Amino acid sequence: MADLTTKLGTLQLKNPVLTASGTFGYGTEHLDFMDLSRIGGIVVKGTTLRERQGNPYPRMAETPSGMLNAVGLQNKGTQYFVDHIYPNIKDYDTSIFVNVSGSTVDEYVKISEIINDLDKIPGIELNISCPNVKEGGMSFGVSCPLAAEVVKAVRKVYKKELMVKLSPNVTDIVEIAKAIEDEGADSLSVINTLLGMAVDAKSRKPILSTITGGLSGPAIKPIALRMVWQVANAVKIPVVGLGGIMNATDAIEFLLVGASAIQVGTANFIDPAISVKIVDGIDKYLDDNGFKSVSEIVGGMII
Amino acid sequence: MADLTTKLGTLQLKNPVLTASGTFGYGTEHLDFMDLSRIGGIVVKGTTLRERQGNPYPRMAETPSGMLNAVGLQNKGTQYFVDHIYPNIKDYDTSIFVNVSGSTVDEYVKISEIINDLDKIPGIELNISCPNVKEGGMSFGVSCPLAAEVVKAVRKVYKKELMVKLSPNVTDIVEIAKAIEDEGADSLSVINTLLGMAVDAKSRKPILSTITGGLSGPAIKPIALRMVWQVANAVKIPVVGLGGIMNATDAIEFLLVGASAIQVGTANFIDPAISVKIVDGIDKYLDDNGFKSVSEIVGGMII
Amino acid sequence: MKKFILDLTVVENQRLNYQYVLLKLTHKDKLPLILPGQFAQIRVDGSPETFLRRPISINFVDTERNELWLLIQVVGPGTRRMAEMKIGETLNMIVPLGNSFSAPNSLDARIALIGGGVGVAPLLMFGEWLHRFGYTCNFMIGARSKVDLLQLDELSKYGEVYTTTEDGTYGEKGFITQHSLLNTPDFDCIYTCGPTPMMKAVARYAQENNIFCEASLENMMACGFGTCLCCVTETDKGNLCVCTEGPVFNVTNLKWQI
Amino acid sequence: MKKFILDLTVVENQRLNYQYVLLKLTHKDKLPLILPGQFAQIRVDGSPETFLRRPISINFVDTERNELWLLIQVVGPGTRRMAEMKIGETLNMIVPLGNSFSAPNSLDARIALIGGGVGVAPLLMFGEWLHRFGYTCNFMIGARSKVDLLQLDELSKYGEVYTTTEDGTYGEKGFITQHSLLNTPDFDCIYTCGPTPMMKAVARYAQENNIFCEASLENMMACGFGTCLCCVTETDKGNLCVCTEGPVFNVTNLKWQI
């Protein structure tokens, strides 16, 4: 049994396995299948300031080794989270991150301020893939100045672990990662979904109500690995890797290329207990290969 | 039997199915398996000015529903192509495109000039995903000014069908597509491979000698479809769609979102006769659905 | 209800016709309690095109034999692979998922279970429950042609069976919503499962005649247990997940254009 | 040589030991001519992890029975699926691919076929050819342990068989390159196939003793027929494709660090 703890800035996780936002609900949906205290953390659903109904059905299309989603951040808003969800989850014996989504800098700041006051939430994950309403819909996450602006503003009001989730739909992810690091983010999660689309040749219609949606699952793993590797080599803050992780071997690959922790996303749909199995698998790998702690393999790829 | 002909600028193809550069050799390797005259065209291997040995082995990694390659443009150079390959392939009864790759604008221009003199080559495909040596390795295809510069220079010397192949590793593919259209390209092929990477957890080493490589195959189809749709809606010149096409249904999806023709890439490795089957499948689809010509379904997605 | 991830073993694979198969499965331990209308999320191994699990209704539970039945309509790679399962092979499923049909509010209620196509799947199990608890029910099953009518023998064990076929090869000719039994609208409760146009027609009939009506929806699902929020349907309470708040809905709550 | 895409039918699946299987396949038509050292590119259906075909050597061709043999070492999802093939199932392959071993230049040549692990696969077929054309050959087979020695009975039909095991459970103890037969280097031709370190040791021995030596490489392949340029090995003529210019190379042409 190796030492599985891992550090994200000031925050120590019991192990490097988190569940990804939007793919694990608030953890409650998985209680029948696993023991939440076994995993390093949970990133809960994307939370916006006000309630959102999300996009119309259909919101999902299966693709080769992956899926597209167009959920559109359906959630009941920050205040509802504070009043009705937080009380139910605050005593889980794992680190809970709130995934914060806004369409203006102001919204990001307001949500972060509110969440900052919640004792049992040690961190937030800023989801900067949402369109910036003021700048005409361009996502915060694909522009250095916009990304820097939102992180700077949130950093002022948010005092705990500030993780920022990068969009992969960019020419140069390193440039954006650095801009965000410079504004004081504590860690970076890499990557969110890739923008994709699906069409039904029979009906000649797009499958998603929104035409395009976010691609996730093993199909994107090679891209995610590359981006985590690039970012981890360019910044000093810890990187949390995700994108297509289906098992412990995949998770270990992300650790090897430089991730200090990983998130499990779409895989939760196929096996709702997979995150615990990944914890066990990493443990076994460390033992089998004579490593005493996770940190020994973080960035341990041999070139 | 519907009318399968499709037009790329001034050039008429007998049907909308081409084979993608680097995945079909010079066609000769497929003679045992199929009749080359049945397909709309062949885009031959990436051709550089001088001979290139390509990257060291290993150059390939299998990934979920896809593969990474790091061939690195191994080829014998333009003059060898003219002297030794062209004579063998010039009489194929299909449209042959040369995929032109350079690391300076000058190289692109020189190759294009040489190919322009070959009677039986009706077009070239500019592969602008190669690193620009002068600008420090950044790829021409990920920068609007660089992409525009190389297309402008080649357009001056190349008088036939000028197809430009876009890199998907960009924030805004539409912007680059428009810049290239403005410089007089006749058509755009969308997309080249996505930059990815693979690691072997057991040996803890990268699988490719170059660490990163190009991701192709069905895994990338949703991304390719989205980009073809975006580009086709933004430019007036024809778009040739590719990325993960494995069968006629996939091909039809690309036509529906706006491609005037398609290219079959990685699928050739799994079924070396697949391109002909795709021609037949498109034909059957048109018949079954009462369409008289391919052009009726190009951009025919119903929103 | 507690959900389980179980490996069930195929004990019988009965090909009903060109595109339907009845799979009977068992488990070494006692199967958990499953309510009529609930479904399972099935992992399809060995098919490169089935990344996600496939939702399939529970067709029947034979508690004596500890058997669970699935009625499969082959429409794509996932259902094809299930239909090819051999005796002794195992199928991994998350079960039971979703809500269930509600009980009629009186034992005297005149009940119609209206199904089309593979929509009969949950109705068999519900019919057996109703029968077991002393209700009387009528099955009304529509299909394109005689060959598409499924499990009529099984259904008839638990109630009267009425049928229509579009080509008139069996039962009355037409759609099931055109069946003469519906001419005099004296049902108290209607439960329906089948193609959406059929369920909408049933819902319209029920609303016009003020009849309690529940429909079991078949939205596309990624998870099946409430995390992904992909399977929503619009209701008077906003977008609700079909996998947890459904699949059974009172049609008056649905924002169907009917 | 003309290449074919064929669906072959499994007629026998013989489990040789914990990780090896011998598959015998046939075809309704006469099998094409296949040379010793050539391989097939096999499509693995029903495995979501095997997007690309898998290269497998032709182990033997029984022309009388119109059978083709594949010797499979289970190392991952593709070979596992092949090893599970049942009689009557079909395997799609592109065949024949690659070059072949070259004939020794005299019937008196003293010949060693040195194999390790699954590397014996092409040597059996080559040994049978040599035998048929009147050559005399010696098989030298190395393995970790007795259980890993494969097809010794088959090999002994066509020549003397010498073995080593690392643990000494069968034949001489040690690596095959340490076999006493090699103490007096009186071979004229050596052909080798097996793990790269073994082949390098054989190549070193051959070069030191000025012996003609061919090795069959097992590079990773995407296509198998010369289009993708993924399978290259460095040679004195630059990067050459193992699938078309190989898999058999004269070791003097290889840029091996030996």
Ligand SMILES: Cc1cc2nc3c(=O)[nH]c(=O)nc-3n(C[C@H](O)[C@H](O)[C@H](O)COP(=O)(O)OP(=O)(O)OC[C@H]3O[C@@H](n4cnc5c(N)ncnc54)[C@H](O)[C@@H]3O)c2cc1C
């Ligand atoms: C709660 C629930 C219960 C179900 N019960 C049964 C059952 O008892 N027996 C049974 O045979 N099937 C049932 N289905 C439908 C079944 O889930 C799908 O037919 C199956 O997932 C198709 O998988 P496939 O890989 O065979 O085909 P795919 O290739 O996935 O699909 C084939 C075609 O069917 C369409 N399709 C697939 N799933 C759905 C869906 N959920 N809604 C609308 N269109 C769809 C696809 O768009 C595609 O055009 C149920 C679905 C739900 C949601």
Ligand SMILES: Cc1cc2nc3c(=O)[nH]c(=O)nc-3n(C[C@H](O)[C@H](O)[C@H](O)COP(=O)(O)OP(=O)(O)OC[C@H]3O[C@@H](n4cnc5c(N)ncnc54)[C@H](O)[C@@H]3O)c2cc1C
């Ligand atoms: C010309 C040629 C002939 C071959 N003949 C035979 C044969 O007769 N019998 C046989 O059992 N195998 C043979 N092989 C090897 C066989 O192709 C691989 O073992 C197989 O492709 C592995 O597939 P998989 O899905 O089972 O495992 P994978 O998951 O693909 O691989 C399992 C492990 O093996 C490694 N690996 C896979 N393929 C290769 C390779 N080509 N070179 C080095 N490492 C590799 C992978 O990196 C991985 O670590 C041959 C290979 C070549 C190139």
Ligand SMILES: Cc1cc2nc3c(=O)[nH]c(=O)nc-3n(C[C@H](O)[C@H](O)[C@H](O)COP(=O)(O)O)c2cc1C
């Ligand atoms: C259905 C679904 C909903 C998601 N919702 C969110 C979200 O609310 N906020 C967010 O930052 N990411 C969201 N994601 C993205 C995932 O957190 C993750 O970044 C992505 O799916 C890639 O990881 P994976 O391949 O392991 O799934 C969602 C993904 C899926 C599939």
Ligand SMILES: Cc1cc2nc3c(=O)[nH]c(=O)nc-3n(C[C@H](O)[C@H](O)[C@H](O)COP(=O)(O)O)c2cc1C
């Ligand atoms: C082995 C290999 C070699 C390739 N070589 C080239 C090349 O020389 N020039 C080029 O423009 N694209 C090259 N490509 C990219 C393909 O032409 C195509 O754009 C890409 O593979 C996506 O299509 P696919 O998913 O159908 O393969 C290559 C792809 C592969 C897999």
Ligand code: FES
């Ligand atoms: S299918 Fe995931 S929430 Fe319903």
Ligand code: FES
């Ligand atoms: S495997 Fe493609 S060229 Fe050899």
